[in-house]
Amino acid sequence: MAGTPIPTLFFGGLDVAANVLQTNDGFQDNAVDYIPSLLTNPIAPAGASGEAIFKNAYVTLTHSMAVDVRITPIVDFVALDGTGGQPDERLTITLADLTATGRETDRYEMGLSVPFPLTGTERFRNALRGAWFQLLIEGINGLAAGDLIFEQIELEYEVVRESVVAETP
Amino acid sequence: MPIIPIPFGEGLQRSDGVMVVRPNTFSDLRNVYQYQGKAQARAGMTETDRLVDTIGGDLDQTLALNPLRAESAAIGVGQDVATANLYANRLALDGTNATNIGLYGTLPATATWDPPIIILADTDGKCFIAHDEPSFTSRLVTKYYDPNAFPTLQTLQADLDGNGLADVYFRGVVRHLAYIFGWGFGNATVGSEDRADVVRVSTAGNPTNFRDDAFFEVGQRQEPVMLCRPAGQFLMVFKETETYQIFGYSPDTFGIRPSDSLFGCVSSRLAVSVAGTVFFWSVQGPRATTGGESVDIAVPLDLDGPDPATLVAEADVQNAFAEYDAATRTVQFVWGQRVYALSIRDPNRPRWSYYELQETAQCGAQFFTTQSASGGGGQPADGPEFLTPFPTVGSTEIEVDWNNVGATGGETVEIWVREDPAGAWSMMGSVATDLSASQQLTITGLTPITAYDFAIRYRRGGLYNPSATDPDPTTWPAAAQTTETTTVDVPVPVLRGTNNGTWQVASGPTESITIEWAIPAGHELLGIEVEREIDTEGNSVTQDVDGLGIGPPDSANQNITPWANIDTLAAGVVSYTFTPTSNRWNNIRLRFVGGTAYSSEIACWAGPDAPAADSFVPSGDGISNFISLSWTNTTAPTGRTDCPGPTNPPADHQTEGFFNNMVTDPTSDNWASGGGVASAYSVVGSILVQPTPLSDGETIRCALRHKVTCFGTVYPSYWARITATPNYVATTAGTLE
Numbered sequence: 002m003a004g005t006p007i008p009t010l011f012f013g014g015l016d017v018a019a020n021v022l023q024t025n026d027g028f029q030d031n032a033v034d035y036i037p038s039l040l041t042n043p044i045a046p047a048g049a050s051g052e053a054i055f056k057n058a059y060v061t062l063t064h065s066m067a068v069d070v071r072i073t074p075i076v077d078f079v080a081l082d083g084t085g086g087q088p089d090e091r092l093t094i095t096l097a098d099l100t101a102t103g104r105e106t107d108r109y110e111m112g113l114s115v116p117f118p119l120t121g122t123e124r125f126r127n128a129l130r131g132a133w134f135q136l137l138i139e140g141i142n143g144l145a146a147g148d149l150i151f152e153q154i155e156l157e158y159e160v161v162r163e164s165v166v167a168e169t170p
Numbered sequence: 171m172p173i174i175p176i177p178f179g180e181g182l183q184r185s186d187g188v189m190v191v192r193p194n195t196f197s198d199l200r201n202v203y204q205y206q207g208k209a210q211a212r213a214g215m216t217e218t219d220r221l222v223d224t225i226g227g228d229l230d231q232t233l234a235l236n237p238l239r240a241e242s243a244a245i246g247v248g249q250d251v252a253t254a255n256l257y258a259n260r261l262a263l264d265g266t267n268a269t270n271i272g273l274y275g276t277l278p279a280t281a282t283w284d285p286p287i288i289i290l291a292d293t294d295g296k297c298f299i300a301h302d303e304p305s306f307t308s309r310l311v312t313k314y315y316d317p318n319a320f321p322t323l324q325t326l327q328a329d330l331d332g333n334g335l336a337d338v339y340f341r342g343v344v345r346h347l348a349y350i351f352g353w354g355f356g357n358a359t360v361g362s363e364d365r366a367d368v369v370r371v372s373t374a375g376n377p378t379n380f381r382d383d384a385f386f387e388v389g390q391r392q393e394p395v396m397l398c399r400p401a402g403q404f405l406m407v408f409k410e411t412e413t414y415q416i417f418g419y420s421p422d423t424f425g426i427r428p429s430d431s432l433f434g435c436v437s438s439r440l441a442v443s444v445a446g447t448v449f450f451w452s453v454q455g456p457r458a459t460t461g462g463e464s465v466d467i468a469v470p471l472d473l474d475g476p477d478p479a480t481l482v483a484e485a486d487v488q489n490a491f492a493e494y495d496a497a498t499r500t501v502q503f504v505w506g507q508r509v510y511a512l513s514i515r516d517p518n519r520p521r522w523s524y525y526e527l528q529e530t531a532q533c534g535a536q537f538f539t540t541q542s543a544s545g546g547g548g549q550p551a552d553g554p555e556f557l558t559p560f561p562t563v564g565s566t567e568i569e570v571d572w573n574n575v576g577a578t579g580g581e582t583v584e585i586w587v588r589e590d591p592a593g594a595w596s597m598m599g600s601v602a603t604d605l606s607a608s609q610q611l612t613i614t615g616l617t618p619i620t621a622y623d624f625a626i627r628y629r630r631g632g633l634y635n636p637s638a639t640d641p642d643p644t645t646w647p648a649a650a651q652t653t654e655t656t657t658v659d660v661p662v663p664v665l666r667g668t669n670n671g672t673w674q675v676a677s678g679p680t681e682s683i684t685i686e687w688a689i690p691a692g693h694e695l696l697g698i699e700v701e702r703e704i705d706t707e708g709n710s711v712t713q714d715v716d717g718l719g720i721g722p723p724d725s726a727n728q729n730i731t732p733w734a735n736i737d738t739l740a741a742g743v744v745s746y747t748f749t750p751t752s753n754r755w756n757n758i759r760l761r762f763v764g765g766t767a768y769s770s771e772i773a774c775w776a777g778p779d780a781p782a783a784d785s786f787v788p789s790g791d792g793i794s795n796f797i798s799l800s801w802t803n804t805t806a807p808t809g810r811t812d813c814p815g816p817t818n819p820p821a822d823h824q825t826e827g828f829f830n831n832m833v834t835d836p837t838s839d840n841w842a843s844g845g846g847v848a849s850a851y852s853v854v855g856s857i858l859v860q861p862t863p864l865s866d867g868e869t870i871r872c873a874l875r876h877k878v879t880c881f882g883t884v885y886p887s888y889w890a891r892i893t894a895t896p897n898y899v900a901t902t903a904g905t906l907e
Contacts, residue, residue, distance in 0.1 A: 008536040010495040011244075011265050012215060012504070013232025015285065015530045019221035019248035021232060021265045022529065025497045027214040030528030037211040040198035040478070041176050042183065042191040049188070056171055133188065135197070136176070140211065149211040151202065154176040 027146075028066070034143030039151060043078065043133040046156070048164020055113045055129040057157040058136055060094075063106040066147030067098035068140055072111055075135035081115065088115050093141070100147045108153075130161065178209045181522030184475035195470045198478040199523035203498050205515040212498070212511075212525060218265030221248030223257045224594030235535035236290035237263075238297050238315075242631035244537050245297040245315055247274055247288045254279070256286070258299060258315060258323060262632025263537045269584075269641065270596055272323035274299055275310035282308065283488055285532060287438055289342040289397075293350055293377050298326070300340040300352065302438045302488075304394070306364035312340045312352065314378060317582055322600045328380035330357035330370075338380065339363065340370075342438055344398045346405040347419055350377035353395040353407075357382065366394035369407055374420065386426045388414050396435045402446035404461040408435035411453060415461055430463050439491035439533075442501060444514065449492060449501045456503060456512065471510065471522045482526045484508040493534040506530045550628035551576040552635045554583055555649040557608055565618040565659045566692030570599065571610050572626055576635070577603045581628040586643045587613060590621035590653050595643055603628070618658040618693055619764045626650045658765035659690040661698060663758075663772045671756070671774030679881035683774045684747040685758055697763035698739040700746055704730040705755040705773070730754065738763065750776035753886065778878045780887040 012022040014031070022031060029035070047053040060072055072092045073082050083089030092111045099105050114126040136154060176193050181204070183195035202209040221229045229248035233256065237244050244261040246268065254277040259268045277286050287302035295317065301310035312326040327335040341354030350372040356365030370385045372378070388395055388407050396408045398416075405416040407426070411434045418424035433452040435441050441450035449458050455468035484490070485506025492503050502525070503510040509525035553576025562569035570585055585599030599611045616622060625643030627650060628635040638646040663670070664686040671683035736748060750756040758772040878885050 006538075008496045008538045009264075010493055010497070010502075010534060010536050011218075011235055012527075012531040013221075013235050013246065013248075013533040014217075015231045015532045017217070017529060019229035019232040019246075020217045020529075021219050021221065021235065021246060021261065021268065022215040022531070023218050023265050024215050024495060024534075025213040026216040029214045031215055031217050033528035035201055035214070035526060035528050037201040037209075038198060039196060039200070039202065039209060042193060042195055042197050043188045044174075044176065044193050045188070046172075046174065057173075059173070144211060144214075151178065151209045151211075153178075153208070155173050156176060157171050157173045159171045 028144040036140040036143060037149065037151075038137065038139035039154075040137045041135050041154060043075075043135050044156070045132045045164070046134070046158045047132065047160040047162060049132060051164035052130060052132060052161040053134075054159045054161055055131070055134050055156065056159065057113060058111040059108055059153075059155040059157070060111065060136075060138060061106065061108045061152040061154075062094070062096065063104050063150040063152055064096045064148060065099040065104045066096065066145040066149050068096050068145055068149055069142055070094045070096065070149075071139055071141050072109075073137040073139075074111070074113055074129065075137060076129050076131040077133050078135075080137065081129075090115060096149075098145065098147070104148060104150075106152065134158070178204050178207055178521075180519065181470040182472045182524075183470040184472050184478075195472075198481075200478070200481070201525055202523050203500050203511050204513045204521035204523055205499070209523070215527070215529070219261065219268040221246050221257065221259045221268050222270050223248075223250050223255065224270060224596055227594065229257060231285050232532060233285055234288035234290045234299075234533045235261075235537075236292055236297055237535060237537050238292045238295070238317075239538050240292070240295035241317055244535070244632075245271075245290060245292070245299075247290065247299060249277065249285060254284075256288070256310070258313075260315075260317075261537075264632070265537065267632055267634070267641070271315060271600070272321055274313060274323065275301070277310070278308040280305065280308045285489070286310075287488055288533075289344075289438065290535075291343040291345045291350060293345040293348075294375065296377060298343040298350060298352075298377070299323075300343045302341045302354075304341075304366075306339060309339045309341070311337045312343070312355075317600050318602045319600075321598070324378075326378060328382075330355075330380065330382045331359045331362065332382060333358065341366070341394070342397055344400070344405070345377075346398070346400045346416075348374045351398050351405060351416075352380075353388075353398060365392075367391050369395055369398065369416070371421075371424065384421060386416060386424075388426065389428075397438045397441055399441045399443045399448045399450070401443060401448045401459060401461045404429075406441075406448050406459060406461065408441060408450060410434045410436060413459065413464065429461065430459065433457055433464050437487045437490055440487075440503060442492040442494050444494045444501060449494075449503075449512070451490070451492065451503055456510065467512065467520055471512075478524070481524060482507045485530065489532060491531075491533060494536065496536065502534075504531050504534060506532075548630065549633040550581045550630045550635045551578065552628075552637045552647070553577060554626045554628055554635075556624065556626060556652045558652045558654075560652075560654055562612075563654055563657060565657045565690070566616050567612050567614040568616060568622070568654055568656065569610055569612045570624060570626075571608055573608045574603045574605060577605055577628065579603065579605055581630050583609070583611075584627050584629055585611060585613065586625040586627075587616075588623050588643075589617075590623045593623075595623075595625070600629075616656050616692070618656050618696060618762065621653055621655040624652050624654065658696070658762050658767070659693060660762065660765065660767050660769040661687040661689060661693075661760040663687045663760065663769055665770075665772070669775045669779050670772045671750075671758075673750070673774070673776060673778070675880040675883075675885065677881055679883050681750055681752055681776055681885075682747050683750045683756060683776065684745055685772050685774060686745045687760060687769065687772075689742065689744060693762060695741045696765075697741050698743060699735055699761050699763055700737045700739065700748075701733045701759050701761075701768070702731075702736045702748070703733045703757045704751045705757050733759070750774065752776045755888070775888050777885040778887045780889065 010024045014020040014022055073080055081087050081090035094109050113129040116123040117125050180195050183191045184197050201212050203212055230251040231249045234247040246259040246261055249256050256274040258271045258274050260271050261268050282304050289300045289302050291298045297315040299313045303309040313323050315322055326338045328338050329335050336358030339355045340352035343352045353369045354366055356362040356368055367388050368385050370380055372380050393409055398405050398407050407414040413430035413434050414426050415429040416426045435450040441448055447458050447460050455473045457464040458467050490505040494501050499515045501512040507527045507530050511523050511525050513521045555573050555575050557571040560568055581603040583601050584597050586595050587598045588595040598613050625646050627638035671685045674682050756774045760769040
C-alpha cells in the first residue's frame with residue numbers, strides 16, 4: 002500500500018467562514034478538542050434478578066498518543082463518579098507519548114469496590130455487588146498526536162445469587 | 171472467578187431494553203470507529219483553506235465540494251451571506267489554493283433553504299453545478315465549470331421544447347457511465363419548467379448536450395426525484411418513499427423500472443455509492459441497495475431509542491449528506507455536527523458509531539489523486555510573459571496577448587485582473603497553452619476609462635509555476651504583470667430629422683427642448699456632460715444678413731456663443747431638458763465624465779419645424795412669369811410638440827414664401843419677397859412669387875417657413891430653402907438645399 006494514494010475526505014464548514022476541512026488529519030476539529038467515549042450496554046452475569054460481585058474490570062488499550070483515559074463503573078445504572086452521593090470510583094489512566102517509538106498495548110486492571118466510611122474515614126472496602134454492570138470509558142482533556150485504540154473490555158465477577166427462572170404453572 | 175469479554179461488536183443498541191441487548195452492542199460509541207473487534211479514536215479535521223469571492227474576501231459558508239478528476243483538482247461553492255452571492259472556487263487536491271472561478275449566482279430572497287443546497291458532478295473535465303431548490307422560480311440556473319472555456323463558468327443550455335436553446339434549471343446532477351443525468355426540470359416552455367419527476371440524460375460523452383427526447387418520467391408525476399446514485403451498472407433514482415432503477419448503457423438500451431416500492435431517500439444528498447452499493451437514508455433510517463430492493467442496515471444503530479445523553483443535536487434533513495471515507499472505510503451520514511459512522515471494513519458485519527464534529531459540516535467530498543490525469547505532469551515551469559502594450563484596447567474589453575515562455579504542454583494559463591491599484595483580483599481567463607505561438611484572449615466586461623492590473627501564470631492540475639504560487643498576483647514576476655486603461659465610447663444621440671429636440675412652450679411663455687440619447691453597453695455607471703453652442707446658421711450663403719432669417723443647420727457654424735458646459739448629469743440618464751435661446755439653433759453635444767471624445771451634435775431649433783422637405787415644391791405656373799411655391803403638411807413634424815391653447819396649430823400656423831434671383835450671382839443673399847406673401851396655414855397650399863427677371867433656364871432660390879403663435883408670442887421655424895430652375899410652362903420641381 003505504500004505510495005498508493007488514498008482518496009481524502011474533505012468537509013465544508015459553516016461555522017468558521019467557508020472553510021475546507023481535511024478529515025483524518027490531526028487530533029482536533031479545526032483546533033477544537035473532542036473526546037472519544039464508550040458506554041457498554043448493561044450486562045447481568047447472574048441474570049436480571051440475580052446478584053453478582055463485580056471484582057475487576059480490564060481495559061486493553063493500544064496507544065501512541067499521550068492522553069488521559071478515564072473509566073467509570075456503573076452498577077445497577079448508578080455511576081460511581083462522585084456525584085449524587087455516590088463514591089468516586091473512577092480510574093484515570095495516563096498514557097505516555099510514544100509517537101517517537103511506536104504503539105504499545107497494555108491491559109489495565111481496575112479493582113471494583115466501594116469504601117465503607119465511618120465518621121468520614123474509610124474503614125474498609127466492599128466489593129461491588131449488584132445485578133447490572135456497565136463501564137464508561139472516555140478520553141479527557143482532549144487527544145494528542147498518535148493513535149488510541151480500545152482493544153478489549155473484560156469483566157471479572159462472581160455470581161452470588163442466580164436469577165430465579167419464572168415457571169409457567 | 172469467571173472473566174467475560176465485552177467485545178466491540180455491532181454498534182449501538184438501547185431501545186430493545188436491557189433484557190434483550192447483546193453485550194457486543196454498546197449504549198454509546200462516540201468519536202470512535204469500529205473495525206476488527208476494536209474501536210479506534212477517530213482523527214480530527216484540519217482547515218486547509220477557505221473559499222473566496224476574491225483574493226481578499228473569505229466566503230461565509232461552504233456549500234458544496236466535488237473532485238474534478240480530469241484536472242487533478244477540486245471544485246467548491248461557497249456563499250457570501252451578506253450579498254447572498256454564491257461563488258465557485260477551484261482547489262488543489264490537498265484542499266489548498268482556493269481560487270475564485272466565477273459567480274455562480276445570487277440566492278433569491280424567496281429561496282426555500284438558506285444555506286442553499288448545491289449539488290456538483292464532474293465529468294469530461296467539467297464540473298456541473300445545480301441548485302436543489304424546490305421552488306422553480308427561486309432556483310438558480312445550472313452551470314458548469316470548463317477550465318478551458320472563457321468565461322470558465324458557463325450556463326447550461328439545451329433545446330428541450332423545440333423552441334431553441336434555453337437555460338436549464340436542474341435540481342441535481344450526477345455522473346453515470348459516460349453521461350450526466352439531471353433531474354427536476356422539464357423544459358423552458360412556461361408551465362413545463364418544474365417537472366420534479368423528470369430525469370434527463372445527456373448525450374454520450376457530451377455532457378453539455380441534452381436532447382429533448384432523452385428523459386425518464388419517474389413514478390408518479392410531480393412527486394420529486396430526490397437524488398440519483400450509481401449502483402454498479404444501474405443508476406438508482408430515489409424518490410422519498412420509493413426507488414427506481416435506470417438500466418442500460420446507451421439511449422437504445424436505457425430503461426427504467428421500480429426497484430423498491432417502500433423505501434426512498436429523504437433528502438437530496440443522503441446517499442453515497444460505495445463499490446456498487448448505495449447507502450442511503452430512508453424514512454426508517456439507513457438502508458443499502460445494490461440495485462434491487464433495499465436492505466435495512468439501521469440495526470444496530472438504535473435510531474428508535476433515545477439519543478445518548480449530551481449527544482450533539484443533528485441538523486435539518488436537507489442539510490444532511492452522506493460520504494464515504496476510504497481511509498477508515500466508513501460510510502458517514504453527516505447531520506451537521508452529528509455523524510452516524512458505519513464501518514464497512516467487514517461488509518457482512520457493519521458497525522455503527524457516532525462522531526461529534528466540533529464544527530458544522532454542510533458538505534463533503536472525496537478528493538482523488540489522479541496521477542495520470544492532465545494535472546499529472548507535475549508543477550509547470552515559470553514563464554508566461556505579457557506582450558505589451560496590448561494591441562486592442564476598447565472601452566469594455568481588452569485583448570490580452572502573451573508568450574508561453576517555458577511551457578511544455580498541458581498547462582492552463584490563468585489571467586487575473588483587478589482595478590488598479592486597489593481592486594480585488596479575480597481570474598477572468600483560463601485557457602490551455604498553445605505552444606505554437608503567442609496567444610490572445612479578450613477580457614470583456616470591463617469598465618470604461620478605468621486602469622486595470624493584469625497578471626498571468628501557469629496551472630497544471632492544482633499546481634502553479636514556482637514564481638506564482640502566492641495567491642497575491644502582485645508577487646508574481648514583473649513580466650507576468652502589466653497595467654492597461656480602457657477607453658471610453660460616447661453617448662449616442664437620438665436624431666429626429668433636422669430638428670432633433672422636442673420643442674415645447676409653456677405658459678409664461680417659456681420654451682424648452684428635450685433631447686434624448688442612448689448609452690453604450692458598459693457605460694451605465696458614467697456621468698454625462700452636456701455642452702451647447704448657439705448657432706445663428708444656417709446655410710453658409712443664407713446668413714441672417716438680409717433680414718430673411720436662419721436657414722437649416724450645416725457645418726459652417728456662425729456661432730453666437732461657443733461650446734460651453736451647461737450641465738453634468740448623473741450616470742444612466744438618457745434625456746435632458748433645457749431652456750433654449752429662442753429662434754436659434756441650439757446645438758448640443760455629449761460626452762461621458764472623464765472622457766475626451768464627444769458625441770455627434772444634436773441641432774435643435776427653438777421653434778416649430780420648417781415645412782417638410784418633401785412637400786416644398788417650386789414650379790412654374792405654366793402661364794406667366796410667376797413661381798408657385800406649394801407645400802403639403804401631411805407629415806407631422808417629428809421631434810417637436812407645439813404649444814397648447816385654443817388656437818393651437820394648425821389653425822394659427824402661417825407659411826411665408828420668399829425668393830431670391832440667383833441668375834447673376836448664385837451665392838447672392840439678396841433675398842426679396844418679390845410678391846411672396848404670408849399665407850394662412852393650410853395642409854395643402856401655395857403662393858405665387860414673381861422674381862424679376864425671369865426666363866426659362868434661370869435658377870432661383872425660394873424659401874418657406876412656418877409660424878406658430880403660443881401664448882401671444884409668434885415663434886417662426888427656420889427657413890426651408892430650395893434651389894430650382896423651373897420651366898415656367900411645364901412643372902419642374904427644384905432641389906431642396
